[in-house]
Amino acid sequence: MRPCGQLFFVTVFVIGVFWVSSSCSNEAKREFDVVSGPAEQTFLDFAEQANVGIVFDSEGIDQEVTNPVKGWLSIDAAITAMVEDTGLTYAYDTQTDVISIQKVDQ
Amino acid sequence: MKSGKTERSENKDPRKHAATWVVKNEMGLTASEQDEFNDWLTENSGNREAYSSASRSWEDLDRLLGLQASYHAKVDPDLFEDNRRSIPFPKNKWLLVGLSLVASVALFISISTFLPNYLGSGENEVFDRSEIVFNRIERLDLEDGSTLILNHGTSVEPLYTKDERLVRLLEGEAIFEVEKDVNRPFIVEVSGIRVRAVGTAFNVRLSDHTVDVVVTEGVVALDAIESHEEPDPRLLEANQKAIISFAEDETSVSFEELDQSKVEAQTLWKPVLINFDDVPISQIVEEFNRRNPKQLVLVGSEFDRIRLTSYFWSDNIEGFLRLLERKYGIQIVEAEDEVFYLSRTFKSYKP
Numbered sequence: 505m506r507p508c509g510q511l512f513f514v515t516v517f518v519i520g521v522f523w524v525s526s527s528c529s530n531e532a533k534r535e536f537d538v539v540s541g542p543a544e545q546t547f548l549d550f551a552e553q554a555n556v557g558i559v560f561d562s563e564g565i566d567q568e569v570t571n572p573v574k575g576w577l578s579i580d581a582a583i584t585a586m587v588e589d590t591g592l593t594y595a596y597d598t599q600t601d602v603i604s605i606q607k608v609d610q
Numbered sequence: 611m612k613s614g615k616t617e618r619s620e621n622k623d624p625r626k627h628a629a630t631w632v633v634k635n636e637m638g639l640t641a642s643e644q645d646e647f648n649d650w651l652t653e654n655s656g657n658r659e660a661y662s663s664a665s666r667s668w669e670d671l672d673r674l675l676g677l678q679a680s681y682h683a684k685v686d687p688d689l690f691e692d693n694r695r696s697i698p699f700p701k702n703k704w705l706l707v708g709l710s711l712v713a714s715v716a717l718f719i720s721i722s723t724f725l726p727n728y729l730g731s732g733e734n735e736v737f738d739r740s741e742i743v744f745n746r747i748e749r750l751d752l753e754d755g756s757t758l759i760l761n762h763g764t765s766v767e768p769l770y771t772k773d774e775r776l777v778r779l780l781e782g783e784a785i786f787e788v789e790k791d792v793n794r795p796f797i798v799e800v801s802g803i804r805v806r807a808v809g810t811a812f813n814v815r816l817s818d819h820t821v822d823v824v825v826t827e828g829v830v831a832l833d834a835i836e837s838h839e840e841p842d843p844r845l846l847e848a849n850q851k852a853i854i855s856f857a858e859d860e861t862s863v864s865f866e867e868l869d870q871s872k873v874e875a876q877t878l879w880k881p882v883l884i885n886f887d888d889v890p891i892s893q894i895v896e897e898f899n900r901r902n903p904k905q906l907v908l909v910g911s912e913f914d915r916i917r918l919t920s921y922f923w924s925d926n927i928e929g930f931l932r933l934l935e936r937k938y939g940i941q942i943v944e945a946e947d948e949v950f951y952l953s954r955t956f957k958s959y960k961p
Contacts, residue, residue, distance in 0.1 A: 557920060557923055557926055559918065559919075560919040566919075600926070600932045601923075601926060602933060
């Protein structure tokens with residue numbers, strides 16, 4: 505292996521260590537049990553279980569129906585599963601523990 | 611046929627064997643390996659030269675370890691000289707991987723330890739909203755299922771044994787939501803007082819000369835530790851409050867009946883999820899102010915035009931302020947200790 509190959513190895517591991525450490529800090533999992541239902545209620549249950557705030561950025565969101573979520577998941581994974589194929593999307597601010605929900609077409 | 615040729619060619623290359631023997635020597639040889647190594651060395655001069663070269667290369671690699679944890683260390687300019695090519699890397703690649711890993715971890719620790727200090731050493735600090743940090747109320751789940759909700763500036767020390775669940779309140783205020791276990795009493799020790807509970811919820815606040823105990827659910831018993839004569843053991847029921855005062859040479863206890871509103875006021879700092887359904891910002895601010903020592907002041911009357919539908923935890927002021935800042939262009943200024951002024955920026959507001 506040539507010197508540039510060794511440097512490549514070192515670089516890959518440095519990046520790997522940074523990536524693993526940052527992933528570990530952001531991917532804490534918790535237990536979720538949110539049934540399918542009208543968004544107004546399901547997001548309230550989700551906020552309770554995730555210890556996050558929810559802000560509705562569009563009108564009429566409360567009439568949408570979200571997917572059920574159950575099991576040990578990261579907050580990101582849980583909210584992704586909840587809104588998948590529902591016409592809703594979200595933005596999660598991990599710094600402030602607040603999730604903004606809006607309709608996909610907006 | 612092709613693989614056979616390769617094998618024979620490798621067998622003839624003394625550098626491959628030399629590298630193997632260097633590694634084996636480093637790990638320690640058995641008696642039989644020592645004999646085999648001596649035989650190989652004396653076999654011919656090429657083997658001795660190859661071994662000598664590989665040993666030097668190994669020593670050079672050792673110098674790489676010297677880089678660990680030193681942020682200011684400079685890389686040895688000879689480290690990657692051309693004689694590196696004499697190392698039989700294919701056989702030693704896992705060693706190289708290991709060394710690379712060590713170096714990477716050392717580099718990561720060095721950077722994460724020293725870089726923030728270095729960057730933060732400037733004298734001119736620019737005021738930035740991101741520097742205002744509102745810590746949220748901490749929740750501590752204990753192994754028995756009990757939960758401690760710790761107000762700001764609170765310090766506790768759980769000391770669980772098989773006979774009792776002891777928690778020392780060292781400073782501040784906490785709500786204890788206790789899981790029932792008749793065989794293992796839950797005890798909060800604070801300033802020489804023991805608050806004993808079996809399946810209940812209560813709030814204990816330690817300040818300079820007093821301890822306040824408010825029971826929100828069930829029953830607790832107050833006991834004095836040996837060094838204190840007072841208070842006498844006393845049962846405290848839901849909606850009752852005990853105030854234990856410590857003077858220089860005297861401890862006194864008083865009891866108080868509380869109505870539901872007063873009980874709630876005593877535990878108002880406990881985080882709850884609040885549902886704001888299409889309400890003006892001023893109403894949300896009012897609720898945050900009621901539940902937090904940090905106070906928000908709206909400057910201007912335009913805030914009533916902005917309405918919000920949201921679920922907010924009552925201790926997450928930071929999340930609320932950042933939302934106002936980002937979505938509505940509202941500026942936040944820390945006016946004095948624990949008081950924050952909010953003012954509207956018209957040009958960035960798009961209703």
